[in-house]
Amino acid sequence: MLRDSTRSRLFLAVLIVAAVALMVLDSRAGSNPVTSVARGGGELVFTPASTAVGLAAGPAATLYEGVSQGPKSAARIAELEAANAELESDLQAARLDDGRADQLDELLHLSGLGGYEIVPAQAVTRTTAQGYGHTVTIDAGTDSGIRPDMTVVSGSGLVGRVIEAGPRLATVKLATDVNSTVGARLEKTSKIGAISGGSVPGGPEADLTLELFDMEAPIDEGDRVVTLGSHDGAPFVPGVPIGTVDEVHVAPGALSRIARITPAVDFASLDMVGVVVSGPAEDPRDSVLPPKPDPKGDQ
Incomplete structure (x- = not known):
């Protein structure tokens, strides 16, 4: 951590001057050995600082992107949940319909046996x-x-x-x-x-x-x-x-x-x-009763 002192202010001034010099040198075309060396030194000095700034700014950028897309994501989630609920409702209705169809078949079978x-x-x-x-x-x-x-x-x-x-x-x-x-x-x-x-x-x-x-x-x-x-x-x-x-x-x-x-x-x-x-034309007696299970059927 840098403290506010004459040395720190002097160090900051040197960095600023170096940065300006590098921008001037970088804007010049060519492969002058002097400018190439200067550029390389500047990269050695400033690359760690820029990397640190990038790492610090990364989560903030991601957070901004998430916040900016939040309403769309929430709407999509709500849409998917509604579609899922509708599918579950349809499935339940289909199961009820199948169950009632089976009950109706049993009902018609009983009425047919009894003549009702x-x-x-x-x-x-x-x-x-x-x-x-x-x-x-x-x-x-x-x-x-x-x-x-x-x-x-x-x-x-x-x-x-x-x-x-x-x-x-x-x-x-x-x-x-x-x-x-x-x-x-x-x-x-x-x-x-x-x-x-x-x-x-x-x-x-x-x-x-x-x-x-x-x-x-x-x-x-x-x-x-x-x-x-x-x-x-x-x-x-x-x-x-x-x-x-x-x-x-x-x-x-x-x-x-x-x-x-x-x-x-x-x-x-x-x-x-x-x-x-x-009612039936005549007493069906025991004909409506289902067959008794065979006690030997499981053997």
Whole structure:
């Protein structure tokens, strides 16, 4: 570091004079040995200083370039992020469309097996708040021929029944609602009973509970249950899969046998459903149930 002194000022003056002399000499053409030597000496003296200045100025120039291009870069980044978000949205929509297409295929397959005429709809909202029960709103109503007391199914089985219908929307009470009761029949023995939403007094915790009216009726885990069917198919058409026996329970003094049922439908992820606007010409019995897995199939 140079200090402000007579020596430093003298040194600075010498440098200035030398620089001026070099500029004069450098402006002259030719290869005069004197001027060549002077130029070489000047380069030896001033090149380190110019290099240091260049190194110091480099980051500042880069910073200036970055700042001057900053708005353009930010705009480009925002543009790319928006395009990426749009692509992700399109991909998600495509996945949803593919999923709904698969659900619709399953729904049409079930309706074909049972001989049910259905109106497809989408479950758009769901209510499980206390006092409102388990219900969903679907995006189809009286304009599509839907009215109260019609059976609602998915590609897997029973969803519930319509309790209210407007021109373009309808409300469906789910089979899991505590105030829901469905006549049911065991696949294996054809013994009948009633499926209730939730648990019943004396029974285990459940989403669906079966009460068999015959205390002596055989019932085992894995037995499947379908809808018994109502008069004129309202509110329930016959033969719709309800679920599978998960646990059998006999309460002391009970007048019926109680079983916990695993629903055929995943009520936590309802999407595409079908409203049965016309029931089958005859009871499909167990033909709507999927084939039972072969216990030897994995061997």
